[in-house]
Structure formats: C-alpha cells, structure tokens
Amino acid sequence: MLDFTINQPNLNIVAEQLKVIAHPVRLQILQILMERGPQNVTSLYEGLGLPQSTLSQHLAKMKSARIVLGNRKGLEIYYEVLDSRIKQIVSLINEQV
Structure with missing residues (x-):
C-alpha cells in the first residue's frame, strides 16, 4: 500500500509563503533584493x-x-x-517574464 502522508506543518508554511509572494510589488522587491x-x-x-x-x-x-x-546597521x-x-521560485518566475 502506498503511503501518501505528508508533512502538513511544512506544507502550511510553504503555502503561506507562496500567498505572501503572490503580489506583483512583493515579487519586484524580491527581484531587486536578489539582484x-x-x-x-x-x-x-x-x-x-x-x-x-x-x-x-x-x-x-x-x-x-x-x-x-532585516539586519540593522546604525539607524x-x-x-x-x-x-x-x-530565491529559486522568484528566479523561475523571472525567466518567464
């Protein structure tokens, strides 16, 4: 019998992160930070x-x-x-646009 159990807590975290980056401005911010x-x-x-x-x-x-x-440097x-x-997801998206 196949075991289809998944690590639900990790999937919840990933799903939440995907929701957060699913915004054009946030994708642009991430692209700038990566570049x-x-x-x-x-x-x-x-x-x-x-x-x-x-x-x-x-x-x-x-x-x-x-x-x-966020790392504080002075003020x-x-x-x-x-x-x-x-980073990998944003890179893949940038290849398509």
Whole structure:
C-alpha cells in the first residue's frame, strides 16, 4: 500500500509563503533584493516610487513569513532574501517574464 502522508506543518508554511509572494510589488522587491543584495527601505522606496508606508507593509509581511530578513546597521535596516526556496521560485518566475 502506498503511503501518501505528508508533512502538513511544512506544507502550511510553504503555502503561506507562496500567498505572501503572490503580489506583483512583493515579487519586484524580491527581484531587486536578489539582484542588488541587501537594501534599506530608503533605496527601495526611491527605486520603486511607492509610498514608504506601503513599502514597509510589504516588507513586514515578507519578514513575518520568514521570506526576508532585516539586519540593522546604525539607524537603517537592510533587507535581504532569507529563504533559498523563495530565491529559486522568484528566479523561475523571472525567466518567464
């Protein structure tokens, strides 16, 4: 008999991460972070032309889903992509657009 049991907690985490990145602005933020390395809110804000509060909300959602990590350097927080699976997914998406 085949065993189709799955690790439900891990699937829930992955599904939540996929929901979080399923937004054009968040995909764009991830693409920038992957191409340019760690960035602070100011550089992302200037590059994307979004209101700073909107950008901060997107980063907070990705941080809470453990997709990005924020490292404080002085007064600034620099964000980088934390999850290697997300990097692979975003790379695959970028190949298609």
